[in-house]
Amino acid sequence: MFIFVGCAGGGTSSMFCQRLVKEINEYDENLRAVFDDVSHVFQKRLSYGSHYDLVFAYGAAGDIRPYNAFDFGQLFDAVLIAPQVSYLKAYVEEMLAKYPSMVMDLPGRLFGVMDTERAYVMLLDLLINLDMRRGYQSQLLSASKGTDKDMEIYVAGAGSQEIYWKNMFKYLEQENIRYCVTSYSLENLYDFKPKEDFDVRFIFGQISVLSENDFARVARRIDGFLVNASSIGALRSRREWLEAYDIPYIKFDDAHVKKDLKNGNFVQQEEKIWDFLEKVQMKTEYTHEKSVSRFEQKEMAKQKTALFGLISWEEN
Known part of the structure; x- marks a missing residue:
């Protein structure tokens, strides 16, 4: 006891x-x-x-x-x-x-x-x-993460007011996906009382602020990571953590995005994020809480x- x-x-x-x-x-x-x-x-x-x-x-x-x-x-x-x-x-x-x-x-x-x-x-x-x-x-x-449960996605290295995300939110609205947007802090990750129901919560923050000591708590809430190209360096040192908890992640920004936005062609990005959300949804429905001894206990x-x-x- x-x-x-x-x-x-x-x-x-x-x-x-x-x-x-x-x-x-x-x-x-x-x-x-x-x-x-x-x-x-x-x-x-x-x-x-x-x-x-x-x-x-x-x-x-x-x-x-x-x-x-x-x-x-x-x-x-x-x-x-x-x-x-x-x-x-x-x-x-x-x-x-x-x-x-x-x-x-x-x-x-x-x-x-x-x-x-x-x-x-x-x-x-x-x-x-x-x-x-x-x-x-x-x-x-x-x-547990698998029983609440709407999706919670960590967006690393970007801002919700960037044109990429304004276009992405517009697309989600067209698809009748209810979403909400918050900024990251460990306190806000758990102490969150939305005024309206949502399907996906996008949590914007820097991946560099995620420490090894806190990652077990982060992993209990976050279902997937969307990582901006500017944060790939910080991701490299933390990729092992995501893989240990079996948390999916993708890079959502690439060399063609600005050109696509300028030409009004955002379909490929929409499909990419949609496919990722579908993958995450499947995992949240059928995956049990995972414990990784490296992060959660010492003998x-x-x-x-x-x-x-x-x-x-x-x-x-």
């Missing part, structure tokens, strides 16, 4: 988790527990999950945002909110509403005096019904190591 304890900045939740883990490991021979900061828990979730019964992560409650709610919601069975940030509970519940995670307050007196013996008793009560509730909700909720070192002298894991 994975449990996130969130406070203002991670300091007091770290102390609380440390003492709670010590209590569990010293007095309950049936359970093995470990704690770590939330970033390391994400990186090592497979290793921690296979070695320990209870994995506590500490951090800032306010760090749960729309763009990483998927990560928190898929990993953590429970999210415990420290009393000094109890005002964030409603916000966290909203962020995790689509996921089978239980969000609850830590009692102020319990957290303030660091009464880990009482905390452990409370935790055991939580464990009794948590698996049942989470299992039930997991059957109802899903958040613990295979050695016996102590963490603050409290716990250890054996060599494999």
Whole structure:
């Protein structure tokens, strides 16, 4: 079981988790527990999950945002909110509403005096019904790329007001394709509330801003890449990422486009984009969520190591 304890900045939740883990490991021979900061828990979730019964992560409650709610919601069975940030509970519940995670307050007196013996008793009560509730909700909720799902296309190295895209949007309107246009940021990628229904969302941005650390989150939303010729250089260093997640991409601009636009002949470009959208649509309908270990987790070192002298894991 994975449990996130969130406070203002991670300091007091770290102390609380440390003492709670010590209590569990010293007095309950049936359970093995470990704690770590939330970033390391994400990186090592497979290793921690296979070695320990209870994995506590500490951090800032306010760090749960729309763009990483998927990560928190898929990993953590429970999210415990420290009393000094109890005002964030409603916000966290909203962020995790689509996921089978239980969000609850830590009692102020319990957290303030660091009464880990009482905390452990409370935790055991939580464990009794948590698996049942989470299992039930997991059957109802899903958040994968293949189940939402209108298409979301990243347009790299171009602007929506360029003549190429003005012509392309006009063509899509003629074909009764509903589209919307936004600019890229990781926050906007997830925190997006369109006023009208759409079939395709075109997200304009530079491919150079996509980092390896964030690409797992990008890959959960983006169904395909349209790359301007000016961004081919930046694409080369990231092509492996797209291929790892099986995300299709094409170069949408070439040496003939300006000439075609000048002569009023845009048909080839229309057909090219149409064929690409059809290909992407097929993939989004029949492809399941894909996880790539390079981007999404790191294994613990295979050695016996102590963490603050409290716990250890054996060599494999």
